Amino acid sequence: MNKRVSHVVVITLLLILVFVSPLLASNSLSPFWSIDINMEEFDESVFAPYKLTLVNVWATFCPPCLQEMPALGELYREYSDRGLGIIGIVTDVFDRNERVFQANRNTANIIVEKTKANYPHLLLSEDLYNLRLKGSQVVPETFFVDSSGKIVGQTYYGAKTKAAWKKVIESTLSLVE
Numbered sequence: 293m294n295k296r297v298s299h300v301v302v303i304t305l306l307l308i309l310v311f312v313s314p315l316l317a318s319n320s321l322s323p324f325w326s327i328d329i330n331m332e333e334f335d336e337s338v339f340a341p342y343k344l345t346l347v348n349v350w351a352t353f354c355p356p357c358l359q360e361m362p363a364l365g366e367l368y369r370e371y372s373d374r375g376l377g378i379i380g381i382v383t384d385v386f387d388r389n390e391r392v393f394q395a396n397r398n399t400a401n402i403i404v405e406k407t408k409a410n411y412p413h414l415l416l417s418e419d420l421y422n423l424r425l426k427g428s429q430v431v432p433e434t435f436f437v438d439s440s441g442k443i444v445g446q447t448y449y450g451a452k453t454k455a456a457w458k459k460v461i462e463s464t465l466s467l468v469e
Contacts, residue, residue, distance in 0.1 A: 322441030324419035343375030356451035363454035
């Protein structure tokens with residue numbers, strides 16, 4: 293009986309965490325500073341050229357993340373003329389003191405090259421963590437921001453097919469056009 297109660301408590305706490313975490317997140321991804329997997333600096337101005345930016349949070353150890361990256365790369369190329377940007381945030385290359393794990397950085401570069409996901413892939417800086425991803429428990433996690441970094445539409449958990457992402461992108465683009 294005690295084992296059963298402890299299982300119920302653990303499951304309840306996990307469900308609370310999953311549903312409350314998004315409520316704790318900021319409604320903006322601005323201002324921030326980070327570097328990408330090529331060690332180039334980025335800030336919130338990365339959103340300015342686009343009406344809408346799809347932000348895909350991923351990790352090098354996550355098979356579903358890697359499976360959807362080729363489709364995201366294709367969508368980046370197909371939708372750039374409609375004002376859509378895509379940015380990846382790779383979660384397992386920076387440590388909590390913003391030191392780079394070189395092996396994971398190398399792995400991230402190889403993944404990006406193999407999947408042709410040729411858009412910026414930022415490292416999870418303290419700013420990005422505090423603004424949006426504190427309490428986040430799932431990768432891939434995907435959300436959208438407008439040209440000023442304000443979060444638009446829903447947050448999506450888990451990988452999607454190219455066709456599914458097209459529907460989401462069309463729907464979300466209509467919110468900023």
